[in-house]
Amino acid sequence: MLKKKIVGALNNQIGLEAESSHLYLAMASWAESQGLNGTANFLYMHSDEERMHMLKLVKFVNERGGTAIIPAISAPPTKFSSLQDVFKGILEHEMMVTESINNVVDICLSEKDYTTHNFMQWYVAEQLEEEALARTILDKLNLIGESTGGLYIFDRDLEQFTPTEETN
Numbered sequence: 001m002l003k004k005k006i007v008g009a010l011n012n013q014i015g016l017e018a019e020s021s022h023l024y025l026a027m028a029s030w031a032e033s034q035g036l037n038g039t040a041n042f043l044y045m046h047s048d049e050e051r052m053h054m055l056k057l058v059k060f061v062n063e064r065g066g067t068a069i070i071p072a073i074s075a076p077p078t079k080f081s082s083l084q085d086v087f088k089g090i091l092e093h094e095m096m097v098t099e100s101i102n103n104v105v106d107i108c109l110s111e112k113d114y115t116t117h118n119f120m121q122w123y124v125a126e127q128l129e130e131e132a133l134a135r136t137i138l139d140k141l142n143l144i145g146e147s148t149g150g151l152y153i154f155d156r157d158l159e160q161f162t163p164t165e166e167t168n
């Protein structure tokens with residue numbers, strides 16, 4: 001049976017993963033409206049991944065006698081000035097998520113809940129990948145700068161992009 005404090009921390013994380021999914025969805029929609037279909041597909045896919053992160057937590061809480069709470073989500077931004085702006089936003093967001101995951105891990109240790117601590121290690125590893133991915137993409141975009149041809153290739157390449165290829 002999960003302790004109340006652990007359930008609270010996990011429910012907070014459920015909300016954050018839901019917000020992540022929403023943020024990527026908003027970014028995907030913006031990219032699609034700009035004709036950046038490769039980027040849009042990448043971001044739609046990532047939005048689905050974040051939903052999976054949320055569901056994994058929901059099931060963990062419910063299967064261990066807690067009650068997962070599905071929270072309201074605040075509206076994500078709808079306009080972005082550039083692809084750099086999008087991926088800078090992603091990196092900042094993921095760094096904030098990493099902090100939150102670390103906080104959950106801290107609580108698990110102080111509550112001596114080693115099962116949840118073990119479960120959270122998946123998220124610790126995932127955050128490493130997500131931050132690395134955002135940094136890699138941002139570096140590429142900084143190299144491309146304003147070049148239209150470069151952005152065209154970037155967008156086309158991102159369509160084929162699978163995160164594990166890039167971050168391993």
Ligand code: OFO
Nearest residue numbers: 020050053097130
């Ligand atoms: Fe769920 O990993 Fe990003 O936010």
